[in-house]
Amino acid sequence: MNVNETTVDRRTMLRVAGATAIGLPLAGCIERIGDETGATREDLVLAPPASHDRARETDVPHPIYGDDLPEATVQAPLHDRSVTTTEFVGDRATMLTFVFTSCTTVCPGLTSTLRRIQADSIERGYADEIAFQTVTFDPEYDTTDVLREYGEKQGVDFDVGNWYFLRPETPARATSVVEDTFGVAFERADESDPTESENETTDDDHTESDGETGDTDHDGMNESDGDTDETHDGHGRSHRHFVHTSLVLLVNRDGLVERAYAGGPPAPRTVLDDARTVVEEG
Amino acid sequence: MRRRELIAGGAALATLGGAGALAVTDWQPGSDDGGVEPVELAAISGQGEEGDTVTVPERGRVSLVELFATSCDVCSRQMAPLGRVAERVGDDVQVVSVTNEPLGGTVTRADVADWWTAHEGTWPVAHDADLDLTSALNAVSVPYTVVLDAENRVDWRHSGYADHATLLARLEEARA
Numbered sequence: 191m192n193v194n195e196t197t198v199d200r201r202t203m204l205r206v207a208g209a210t211a212i213g214l215p216l217a218g219c220i221e222r223i224g225d226e227t228g229a230t231r232e233d234l235v236l237a238p239p240a241s242h243d244r245a246r247e248t249d250v251p252h253p254i255y256g257d258d259l260p261e262a263t264v265q266a267p268l269h270d271r272s273v274t275t276t277e278f279v280g281d282r283a284t285m286l287t288f289v290f291t292s293c294t295t296v297c298p299g300l301t302s303t304l305r306r307i308q309a310d311s312i313e314r315g316y317a318d319e320i321a322f323q324t325v326t327f328d329p330e331y332d333t334t335d336v337l338r339e340y341g342e343k344q345g346v347d348f349d350v351g352n353w354y355f356l357r358p359e360t361p362a363r364a365t366s367v368v369e370d371t372f373g374v375a376f377e378r379a380d381e382s383d384p385t386e387s388e389n390e391t392t393d394d395d396h397t398e399s400d401g402e403t404g405d406t407d408h409d410g411m412n413e414s415d416g417d418t419d420e421t422h423d424g425h426g427r428s429h430r431h432f433v434h435t436s437l438v439l440l441v442n443r444d445g446l447v448e449r450a451y452a453g454g455p456p457a458p459r460t461v462l463d464d465a466r467t468v469v470e471e472g
Numbered sequence: 473m474r475r476r477e478l479i480a481g482g483a484a485l486a487t488l489g490g491a492g493a494l495a496v497t498d499w500q501p502g503s504d505d506g507g508v509e510p511v512e513l514a515a516i517s518g519q520g521e522e523g524d525t526v527t528v529p530e531r532g533r534v535s536l537v538e539l540f541a542t543s544c545d546v547c548s549r550q551m552a553p554l555g556r557v558a559e560r561v562g563d564d565v566q567v568v569s570v571t572n573e574p575l576g577g578t579v580t581r582a583d584v585a586d587w588w589t590a591h592e593g594t595w596p597v598a599h600d601a602d603l604d605l606t607s608a609l610n611a612v613s614v615p616y617t618v619v620l621d622a623e624n625r626v627d628w629r630h631s632g633y634a635d636h637a638t639l640l641a642r643l644e645e646a647r648a
Contacts, residue, residue, distance in 0.1 A: 294545050299613045302541065302573070309574035344543045345578040458572065459607040 235472045236448045236464060251373030252437050254450045259284065259441045262367045264325065264356040267334035273354050278321040279445035283469050285320065286439045288374045290328035291340040292430040299455030301344050303438050306458055307465045308346065308353060316469050317350045325356040327368040327376045331430055332357060376434035440464055442472040507624030511605045513570060513598035516584050526598040528568050528605055529620045534646045535566040536639065539606060539616040541573040542587040546633050550615045551591040553636035558595040565643055569593065572600040621646045
């Protein structure tokens with residue numbers, strides 16, 4: 191039911207993406223509440239996030255607290271099969287995020303958010319109670335080999351069997367899954383203003399601009415993507431860049447979203463506490 | 473209010489920006505006033521004695537704390553400017569790098585020590601195993617660099633690459 195409800199206003203999302211391109215933060219941080227999903231508090235482990243009331247009034251394209259995990263079936267190339275995002279509902283908690291691997295700023299943060307929980311799940315013995323799905327929206331670049339190499343570099347443990355890289359097979363399919371089904375906007379934006387990198391390194395004033403400093407994750411993409419030598423050997427496509435909604439979903443065993451961390455990688459401790467709680471009490 | 477209306481005007485965008493930034497950093501006004509509580513972190517072996525700890529950030533002197541991960545390319549690139557800074561500053565400045573990646577599984581303490589050597593790190597390096605420092609500094613990404621004054625008040629924080637001139641300038645300000 192939630193798939194229908196995650197109404198996609200493509201025009202709005204692209205405007206959001208456009209705002210980011212000119213240096214403003216993604217607006218996905220304001221969360222709408224799933225007030226028509228039929229989910230009740232008893233189905234949810236965590237209390238509503240702090241932004242709950244405010245979120246109720248806005249219409250964020252991606253699923254938020256209380257929403258059903260949207261369903262899509264996508265190829266998992268490292269597993270030689272397709273995986274449905276809801277495959278583990280009823281059995282495990284699920285964490286999802288959406289990346290392009292040639293990004294060197296926020297995306298490693300998103301993947302490392304999941305990787306940190308995976309490491310914790312192994313250490314604390316709940317690896318078979320949670321599944322991780324990282325969906326690429328750049329299938330042209332993110333081939334099977336690229337995804338494997340990227341995962342290894344990020345420290346993903348493939349042996350434990352709870353990590354899935356999902357790869358929509360075409361850009362059109364990526365749009366369908368990532369943007370239309372999950373409400374995660376993305377837009378190719380390879381040619382960016384080179385002067386932004388200058389702003390990034392000299393960015394400073396600590397006082398009331400803390401908020402803006404936090405945003406340099408996004409602004410700084412250009413700067414870091416310019417770092418061609420180490421990250422893109424062999425591919426020769428060093429300036430691939432996407433503007434995109436930053437989203438990590440934490441979904442409970444019943445398939446309900448407990449947390450939708452948006453606006454950049456969430457605080458590691460917060461996610462760790464949330465994920466442990468959802469697994470242990472869900 | 474519908475989202476479309478929210479983003480219709482510049483003022484609305486500014487409002488969203490503020491809210492978004494708070495969500496990103498967990499920063500709370502006034503949270504830095506009392507200074508960051510120092511944390512005892514395990515030193516990465518291969519450098520000091522096994523079982524050594526590093527106090528981060530130290531009270532009594534200015535600190536430059538860098539959070540990093542070995543999986544992070546920008547962190548690799550950040551090592552050169554950090555090295556130049558570590559060379560230049562005196563004993564009145566603590567320069568320390570801290571990885572907050574989970575160690576023991578796919579990435580081990582020895583891997584970090586190897587990475588550190590390969591990137592010519594000469595200053596103290598430690599592991600924030602329980603994310604205590606990461607949380608205290610509200611760090612959500614790497615590399616993440618923080619300059620604190622002698623009372624451990626955060627003078628400057630920066631996400632992403634920072635060149636050595638910027639770092640030295642910020643340290644100078646924190647010492648003033």
